[in-house]
Amino acid sequence: METTQPAAGELTTLAAGQQLTVRVPGTSANLGPGYDSLGLALSIYDTLTVETLDNGELEFELSGEGADTLPRDASHLVVRAINTALERLGYRHNGLKITADNVNPHGRGLGSSASAVVAAVTAANALVPEAAQRGREWILQLTSEMEGHPDNVAPAIFGGLALSWQDSEQYSSARADVVPSVIPVVAVPDYELSTETARGLLPASVGHHAAAMNSGRAALLIHALTKAPEFLLPATEDYLHQSYRAEAMQPSAKLIAALRSAGHAAVVSGAGPTVLALAHGEDEAAVVASRISAFAADNTPGVAWRVLTLAVDVEGARVEMHRR
């Protein structure tokens, strides 16, 4: 892990007038039994453009999700992440213009905070001179530290299905390809649940039996996603988190139970409350989408759902340099 930070006086100021754009996918973590370890990149993209200034100012142009609520000062998550990344690289800025177009909804379980820090750290890394730039493993390490777990940031960086693990303070991830017939369908409710609140609902420990059951399903899930989607329903059974959090997202829990009893591999996306269904083929994806709408209309009064049929993003965060 990168632990030594240069003293403030040793930081080099970035050249002004540079401009780049990072496009970063949203992500769904856990996928049922993969708590804090599995994550899938999804075709729902936030776009962050960063320009270096020379007047010491922070300028913001925010549109889309959070445009009315996010701070427009140094407490903005993207600015904090850029500052931390630059400092680790031995640099500082003398003013930034941040233009963010956010499509990924916040606090819904689609990894919005992970996308924000991945975009920010990727941008910071691309703004320093090439000789000082680090690789994607460094971005994984720093953004996992920021998030506290690697399961959203890894697929946001690398795309595809990310299998991540932790040794002490060191984060690692391996990328796997999902069979193209697997189609993620998400149902995004109009209520939020913060990851912090959802993590607070978990017990400090689970029994050996639950851990053993969960291990079997997590192993089966990798096989189902990469080779044998016919196992997706049993492979998405979880024993570590969903039942403990259900009380905080009852409409989502009801929808998941209904979809699973109809044979669809539905889980809580990340810390919720979005519901993710992993459909096998376009026909099942269409059936899932219409079942969600029909069930929600009759059984989740007062909750509005957005149903999106997505694709697995295979590229991860992508940088386009406009001016160096």
Ligand SMILES: Nc1ncnc2c1ncn2[C@@H]1O[C@H](COP(=O)(O)OP(=O)(O)OP(=O)(O)O)[C@@H](O)[C@H]1O
């Ligand atoms: N693009 C962004 N720019 C700035 N801040 C953001 C951005 N996206 C998310 N955030 C911050 O992160 C918070 C949401 O993070 P949280 O971890 O609770 O949910 P999530 O990341 O959407 O879901 P999950 O981690 O369960 O997948 C927002 O309320 C906001 O404060």
Ligand SMILES: N[C@@H](CCO)C(=O)O
């Ligand atoms: N693994 C995380 C994902 C959400 O950030 C959780 O379930 O709390």
